[in-house]
Amino acid sequence: MVPFAQSPPGSRQFGGFAVVSHGMTDTGTSLSIEDRIKAEASRLGFTSCAITHAGAIPEAAGRLAEWLEAGSHGEMGWMEARAEQRGSPRALWPEVRAIVMLGMSYAPATDPTALAAHPDRGRISVYAQGQDYHDVVKRALKALGQWMARESGAALKVFVDTAPVMEKPLAAAAGLGWQGKHSNLVSRREGSWLFLGAIYTSADLKPDPPERDRCGSCDACQRACPTDAFPAPYRLDARRCVSYLTIEHKGPIPEALRPGIGNRVYGCDDCLAVCPWNKFAQTARANRAFLPRAELVAPHIGDLLALDDAGFRAVFAGSPIKRIGRDRMVRNAAIAAGNSGDPVHRPALRGLTGDPDPVLAEAARWALARLRDRETDALNATEHRQAMA
Numbered sequence: 180m181v182p183f184a185q186s187p188p189g190s191r192q193f194g195g196f197a198v199v200s201h202g203m204t205d206t207g208t209s210l211s212i213e214d215r216i217k218a219e220a221s222r223l224g225f226t227s228c229a230i231t232h233a234g235a236i237p238e239a240a241g242r243l244a245e246w247l248e249a250g251s252h253g254e255m256g257w258m259e260a261r262a263e264q265r266g267s268p269r270a271l272w273p274e275v276r277a278i279v280m281l282g283m284s285y286a287p288a289t290d291p292t293a294l295a296a297h298p299d300r301g302r303i304s305v306y307a308q309g310q311d312y313h314d315v316v317k318r319a320l321k322a323l324g325q326w327m328a329r330e331s332g333a334a335l336k337v338f339v340d341t342a343p344v345m346e347k348p349l350a351a352a353a354g355l356g357w358q359g360k361h362s363n364l365v366s367r368r369e370g371s372w373l374f375l376g377a378i379y380t381s382a383d384l385k386p387d388p389p390e391r392d393r394c395g396s397c398d399a400c401q402r403a404c405p406t407d408a409f410p411a412p413y414r415l416d417a418r419r420c421v422s423y424l425t426i427e428h429k430g431p432i433p434e435a436l437r438p439g440i441g442n443r444v445y446g447c448d449d450c451l452a453v454c455p456w457n458k459f460a461q462t463a464r465a466n467r468a469f470l471p472r473a474e475l476v477a478p479h480i481g482d483l484l485a486l487d488d489a490g491f492r493a494v495f496a497g498s499p500i501k502r503i504g505r506d507r508m509v510r511n512a513a514i515a516a517g518n519s520g521d522p523v524h525r526p527a528l529r530g531l532t533g534d535p536d537p538v539l540a541e542a543a544r545w546a547l548a549r550l551r552d553r554e555t556d557a558l559n560a561t562e563h564r565q566a567m568a
């Protein structure tokens with residue numbers, strides 16, 4: 180056990196956590212290091228914090244291997260590249276003993292699916308409408324890591340999203356929540372709207388008990404998926420997932436899946452948004468970093484189609500969206516324009532058929548053809564009604 184230093188007495192309440200700045204409670208009882216880590220995490224803006232041990236997810240490596248074997252990761256070659264380290268914390272860092280799992284809520288104030296009724300607007304998933312969570316969570320993780328290192332002298336490493344770490348099963352093992360049938364972590368307090376981060380440490384910390392699966396007979400998330408991306412509960416085929424298709428997938432999006440994308444231009448929230456556990460999610464409204472930027476809430480499809488490189492960079496600086504670049508965003512907007520049924524987009528789409536990016540040019544041709552087909556259908560329906568009158 181790596182000893183953690185004790186500090187002088189004093190405590191206060193903060194957002195439902197007992198926050199203790201000096202290692203003792205008001206009643207003079209000394210607090211465990213685990214409780215002090217949780218208090219510091221809360222002070223730094225994390226809405227959940229729990230601890231697990233390095234051997235806590237023995238089934239994850241096998242499940243990951245099956246998932247990769249089935250090709251469910253699509254073109255995400257980086258998922259395969261370090262699969263061994265991803266599947267086992269000790270394979271990534273042999274000294275790791277305990278893992279502190281952290282959650283930061285980004286629950287939206289309004290229903291993100293409401294924009295489905297406005298095909299002239301693009302839908303950007305909630306997680307990407309505020310500041311880039313990689314920056315926000317990483318900053319808080321580093322601050323917590325520095326605090327832990329000062330207190331213990333133990334070695335540690337902090338991770339959010341991009342490292343070969345299976346954050347969801349680790350968070351479930353720590354008891355932050357359980358992996359729902361949509362495969363993401365669901366928390367009893369924060370629903371599905373939770374970013375995750377991890378601190379691996381060589382210190383021995385007392386693990387928290389895991390949370391049990393509370394999905395029961397519900398299958399709302401599976402039914403909500405617009406592209407049928409769940410071949411079974413708890414299993415996502417990324418190749419059919421709108422989030423993968425609009426963010427990660429560089430080539431042409433398979434034609435059969437394009438209508439299901441609707442007006443989603445970056446990511447998808449539908450499986451998260453329908454989860455009944457979201458009714459308990461209140462906390463993110465207080466997190467200013469994740470408040471939506473006005474221009475990212477409901478951008479006009481026409482404005483997105485008109486983006487050049489400089490325009491793209493200006494709009495999406497500081498957001499995770501910047502990573503996909505102008506060509507992929509305009510490709511997504513072209514598909515949304517095709518799905519909109521609105522001929523107003525024709526001139527812009529015609530212009531894009533000559534775009535130097537062949538994937539975008541093809542998406543624009545597809546969108547023009549889809550608009551034409553939908554007009555023909557509408558015309559045929561009118562003629563049919565007139566003939567029957």
Ligand code: B12
Nearest residue numbers: 242246304340346348363364373374375413422423446447
């Ligand atoms: C790759 C990836 C993606 C891929 C693949 C998603 C996926 N489900 O794997 C794509 C691009 C599609 C994606 C999309 C999204 N992502 Co993502 N993604 C990741 C990443 C980098 C790795 C996930 C991973 O390891 N997948 C591999 C698979 C095999 O693991 P798994 O999903 O845990 O699979 C488990 C189940 O299959 C389970 N299983 C199998 N059979 C059974 C049976 C039972 C009974 C049970 C219980 C379980 C079970 O075992 C497997 C192993 O645990 C993580 C960050 C990280 N480093 O962990 C973020 C992460 C998972 N993503 C995140 C988010 C927010 C999203 C989106 C919501 C973004 C959006 N709005 O568009 C969507 C959600 C789509 C969805 N329903 O999954 C968050 C999720 C936070 C949370 N609360 O869980 C993470 C953790 C990032 C973060 N740091 O916050 N993502």
Ligand code: SF4
Nearest residue numbers: 359360394397400454
């Ligand atoms: S929507 Fe239902 S099945 Fe899906 S994660 Fe939430 S409770 Fe589980």
